[in-house]
Amino acid sequence: MTTLSPTRTVGLVARREFTTRVRSKAFVLSTLLIIGLLAGYVLLFSFIGKSSAIKVGLAGQSTGISAPLTAITGKLGKEVQTTTVNDQNDGEQQVRSGKLDVLVSGALDAPKVTVKSSLDPALQQALTELVRQQAIQGALAQNGLKPNVLDAAQSVTVRPKVLEPEDPEQGQKTVLAYIVGMVLFISIQTFGVAVAQGVVEEKSSRVVEILLATIRPWQLLLGKVIGIGASGLIQVLAIGVAGVALGRASGMLTLTDFAVGAVASAVGWYLVGFFLYAVLLAAAGSLVSRQEELQSVITPVTLLPVLGFVVGINLTLRNPADPISAVLSMVPFFTPTLMPARIALGVAPLWQVVLALVLAVGCIALFTWLGGKVYGNAVLRTGSRVKLRDALR
Amino acid sequence: MTWNSLQERKTAVAEGVLEIDRISKRYGDVVALRDMTFDVRAGELFGFVGSNGAGKTTTMRIALGVLAADSGEVRWSGRPVDLEIRRHIGYMPEERGLYPKMKARDQLVYLAELHGLSTSDAQRAADSWLDRLGLTARRDEEVQKLSLGNQQRVQLAAALVHDPAVLVLDEPFSGLDPVAVDVMSEVLREKAASGVPVVFSSHQLDLVERLCDRVGIIRSGQMVACGGVGELRESGPLRLTVDAPRAQPGWTAGLAGVSEVGVHGTVTTVELAEGADDQEVLAAALRTGPVREFSRLRPTLTELYRNVVSQEKAS
Numbered sequence: 196m197t198t199l200s201p202t203r204t205v206g207l208v209a210r211r212e213f214t215t216r217v218r219s220k221a222f223v224l225s226t227l228l229i230i231g232l233l234a235g236y237v238l239l240f241s242f243i244g245k246s247s248a249i250k251v252g253l254a255g256q257s258t259g260i261s262a263p264l265t266a267i268t269g270k271l272g273k274e275v276q277t278t279t280v281n282d283q284n285d286g287e288q289q290v291r292s293g294k295l296d297v298l299v300s301g302a303l304d305a306p307k308v309t310v311k312s313s314l315d316p317a318l319q320q321a322l323t324e325l326v327r328q329q330a331i332q333g334a335l336a337q338n339g340l341k342p343n344v345l346d347a348a349q350s351v352t353v354r355p356k357v358l359e360p361e362d363p364e365q366g367q368k369t370v371l372a373y374i375v376g377m378v379l380f381i382s383i384q385t386f387g388v389a390v391a392q393g394v395v396e397e398k399s400s401r402v403v404e405i406l407l408a409t410i411r412p413w414q415l416l417l418g419k420v421i422g423i424g425a426s427g428l429i430q431v432l433a434i435g436v437a438g439v440a441l442g443r444a445s446g447m448l449t450l451t452d453f454a455v456g457a458v459a460s461a462v463g464w465y466l467v468g469f470f471l472y473a474v475l476l477a478a479a480g481s482l483v484s485r486q487e488e489l490q491s492v493i494t495p496v497t498l499l500p501v502l503g504f505v506v507g508i509n510l511t512l513r514n515p516a517d518p519i520s521a522v523l524s525m526v527p528f529f530t531p532t533l534m535p536a537r538i539a540l541g542v543a544p545l546w547q548v549v550l551a552l553v554l555a556v557g558c559i560a561l562f563t564w565l566g567g568k569v570y571g572n573a574v575l576r577t578g579s580r581v582k583l584r585d586a587l588r
Numbered sequence: 589m590t591w592n593s594l595q596e597r598k599t600a601v602a603e604g605v606l607e608i609d610r611i612s613k614r615y616g617d618v619v620a621l622r623d624m625t626f627d628v629r630a631g632e633l634f635g636f637v638g639s640n641g642a643g644k645t646t647t648m649r650i651a652l653g654v655l656a657a658d659s660g661e662v663r664w665s666g667r668p669v670d671l672e673i674r675r676h677i678g679y680m681p682e683e684r685g686l687y688p689k690m691k692a693r694d695q696l697v698y699l700a701e702l703h704g705l706s707t708s709d710a711q712r713a714a715d716s717w718l719d720r721l722g723l724t725a726r727r728d729e730e731v732q733k734l735s736l737g738n739q740q741r742v743q744l745a746a747a748l749v750h751d752p753a754v755l756v757l758d759e760p761f762s763g764l765d766p767v768a769v770d771v772m773s774e775v776l777r778e779k780a781a782s783g784v785p786v787v788f789s790s791h792q793l794d795l796v797e798r799l800c801d802r803v804g805i806i807r808s809g810q811m812v813a814c815g816g817v818g819e820l821r822e823s824g825p826l827r828l829t830v831d832a833p834r835a836q837p838g839w840t841a842g843l844a845g846v847s848e849v850g851v852h853g854t855v856t857t858v859e860l861a862e863g864a865d866d867q868e869v870l871a872a873a874l875r876t877g878p879v880r881e882f883s884r885l886r887p888t889l890t891e892l893y894r895n896v897v898s899q900e901k902a903s
């Protein structure tokens with residue numbers, strides 16, 4: 196027999212926790228479920244995205260306007276999808292049946308536009324613009340002028356001085372922020388609560404007495420937190436990788452580098468958040484001896500991230516620059532879900548990130564000390580619920 | 589100090605003896621232990637008896653460090669028991685417990701590793717105990733799915749899998765079927781024969797009497813009688829049974845230091861006070877007529893124990 200180092204002891208405990216959890220059906224199913232939800236979201240979104248394009252049928256001479264029409268409507272922020280139809284009758288048929296939104300036919304300078312009930316204003320504007328250009332060029336040609344004499348005049352535009360340029364990728368970033376915040380929130384809750392359940396399992400099955408006859412309480416606690424935390428890490432990573440891959444494959448996500456950075460930092464924040472809550476939840480769990488009593492002692496702890504997340508993420512998504520959400524994201528209890536969301540939105544200055552991290556790590560140190568004390572005092576007291584005051588002595 | 593140097597010391601100092609030295613423990617106003625003291629020698633089976641609440645579990649938990657004593661010390665081989673030594677103790681707590689959802693073999697391997705065995709040694713030890721206790725076919729079943737009897741076998745294996753140098757078992761026989769009692773007895777005897785001090789608590793006094801080299805009877809947190817089974821019985825009051833068919837009731841009255849404790853047909857049982865002469869009883873019996881039987885009796889452990897308990901009730 197050799198002497199057993201504390202590192203090996205903690206490692207043994209962590210290994211057991213990790214393998215039991217990763218092999219469990221619940222773990223595999225929940226990972227697949229979250230990835231499935233993400234996939235569903237991507238599918239739904241790309242479906243809605245596609246169907247928002249206006250379907251325009253072109254007949255006769257009008258077939259030539261496909262390219263300029265697409266370009267002009269694009270500038271106006273609308274997507275069109277053009278197809279060529281055989282003739283007026285066929286086109287009208289398709290408009291009636293809803294296969295087409297608009298039919299454009301007839302001469303270029305006086306096109307006939309057919310719609311079912313109403314014409315999209317942007318499309319109307321684009322068509323008017325096209326017809327106007329056509330008419331001007333016709334008039335120029337009749338008067339013997341070259342068609343390009345007005346080119347310079349036509350390219351004159353008003354360029355506003357933009358004080359706060361709109362980020363064309365704001366939409367993607369918002370979605371990213373929301374998903375990152377959500378996944379972190381769920382993971383930290385799930386795996387934090389798993390630590391509390393693990394503590395109670397050892398108490399209710401009494402195995403803790405055999406364990407603590409040979410290892411110290413802090414070794415058991417640390418091993419448990421590391422093992423369960425690592426299994427959560429695997430899940431967060433799997434979700435992150437699957438999410439980025441899905442986003443890219445569907446074309447929803449073009450900011451690959453940015454997204455990879457956001458996911459990588461989210462993994463780090465997961466660890467911070469998990470440790471912060473895990474130690475508190477373990478301490479809370481050690482106060483009771485039966486799973487049925489667990490809910491009552493962990494609710495005060497699990498409610499905190501819910502509050503922070505719901506309030507913070509809504510403020511942040513409504514207005515990324517919201518000062519209250521900035522402050523909330525630096526409160527250690529809320530940092531792990533809100534700060535990564537703000538980072539994904541690209542609105543968190545470095546100093547805020549660093550400050551939040553320092554505060555959170557300080558809190559972890561404090562909670563580890565307090566939580567370790569409560570756990571060590573309470574974990575061997577089976578029977579009725581241990582009072583927090585007694586456990587803190 | 590390393591395990592090896594401890595092993596060397598063992599030969600010099602108290603030779604692998606487990607010493608419980610003046611341990612006291614209170615729970616609030618309840619005094620659970622008061623100067624509890626006894627030794628369990630290497631190679632000895634020590635039975636720890638006493639009524640419910642006498643303090644057996646508290647003593648064992650303190651020896652294993654899962655409970656802190658208010659004062660006193662537990663030593664092994666002359667050295668206070670610390671985490672390193674505890675790793676070499678096999679323990680079966682009163683409240684049995686294993687991970688319900690862990691497979692029997694995984695569980696044993698894990699516990700052996702936590703006690704310092706390498707993974708391969710742990711696997712070998714787990715397999716050998718599973719085999720020895722007839723659990724090989726069940727090795728990959730979750731503990732919660734095993735029958736109660738098999739769960740108890742796994743629990744015993746958990747106490748033994750790291751080849752402990754000391755065994756502390758809290759009521760290991762409670763709830764066992766007769767076959768399991770035999771298996772348990774055999775294993776404990778074998779461990780003791782290999783030089784390990786073995787202490788266990790039990791309410792089954794006949795079993796303790798049959799199995800143990802020495803016995804400690806405790807009452808209200810204190811050791812009231814401790815010694816070899818024969819020695820303890822010798823120390824109890826001497827009794828005589830006399831079969832004198834012609835004797836009239838009350839024939840022993842007037843004999844100094846002799847009190848009658850029972851009459852069954854023609855057989856009278858008397859108890860002799862310290863210093864009373866058994867020959868005077870014989871002479872008195874002969875005066876009544878023929879004497880068919882005259883024998884000295886020592887109280888059984890059960891009778892000794894009853895004595896102790898009744899004193900407890902009286903006090």
Ligand SMILES: Nc1ncnc2c1ncn2[C@@H]1O[C@H](COP(=O)(O)OP(=O)(O)O)[C@@H](O)[C@H]1O
Pocket residue numbers: 615618619620638639640641642643644645646647
């Ligand atoms: N956790 C506890 N809190 C308060 N009193 C206790 C506790 N554990 C044991 N006791 C008391 O200590 C005494 C000894 O108990 P115990 O060691 O369990 O006895 P035994 O194992 O001999 O039945 C009893 O009076 C019991 O009520």
Ligand SMILES: [Mg+2]
Pocket residue numbers: 641644645646682
């Ligand atoms: Mg007991």
